[in-house]
Amino acid sequence: MSNLIDADAGTERFGSYEAELKLVQADLNQQLDEIPELSGEPRKAAISKAERALEEADELLGQMALEKANIPANLKSKINSRYRNFQSDMDGAKRKLSSLADDRRALFGSRYTDNPSTDDQLEQRQQLLSGTERLGRSSGRLRESQRIALETEQIGANTLGDLHRQREQIVHTRGTLLESETYTDRSIKTLRGMARRMATNKIITISIITVLVLLIIAVIFSKFRP
Secondary structure (H helix, E strand, O other): OHHHHHHHHHHHHHHHHHHHHHHHHHHHHHHHHHHHHOOHHHHHHHHHHHHHHHHHHHHHHHHHHHHHHHOOHHHHHHHHHHHHHHHHHHHHHHHHHHHHHOOHHHHHOHHHOOOOOHHHHHHHHHHHHHHHHHHHHHHHHHHHHHHHHHHHHHHHHHHHHHHHHHHHHHHHHHHHHHHHHHHHHHHHHHHHHHHHHHHHHHHHHHHHHHHHHHHHHHHHHHHOOO
């Protein structure tokens, strides 16, 4: 039962890949028909697009080749025939695309032929001069970019120097604050000691005055005593 399920699944997947391949093949054939009418950059873009379509078709053919192993025996002959037809069509498309890609005159234009005319030589010269001018402008932009990069680097170095000096100032200020805090702690301790001594002196003074008052009272009391 499981083999039957696997076979049905293989047939279904093969059919799915086959449907995708037909769509890719139709798109590829349309591109191959359009390429002969193009030249220059549009032609190169169309050839690149056709090459990507061929790569996608090859991937689908590879998936179909793997799924053929799960096809029921009574269908393999028919499946193999369809697969070979697809392979043959893709081989023909590859040959056609290769021929179109090798057509230098259509791909690059008449000015790049092996035997250019005088007008073509003038056009080539103009193209070279224009390319040299563009290269000069690009070199100028590159030098300007390099100059800006050097200026930016110098600004960054100056900024780092300023930050380093500021850090040193902050560290120095922090050290001064810590030292001031130490002096403050010492001053607080001194004031506390003075306050304790003042309180002690006050108590002693009060005690002396109290004793003196008591003595005076005692003397007065002894005088008026009969």
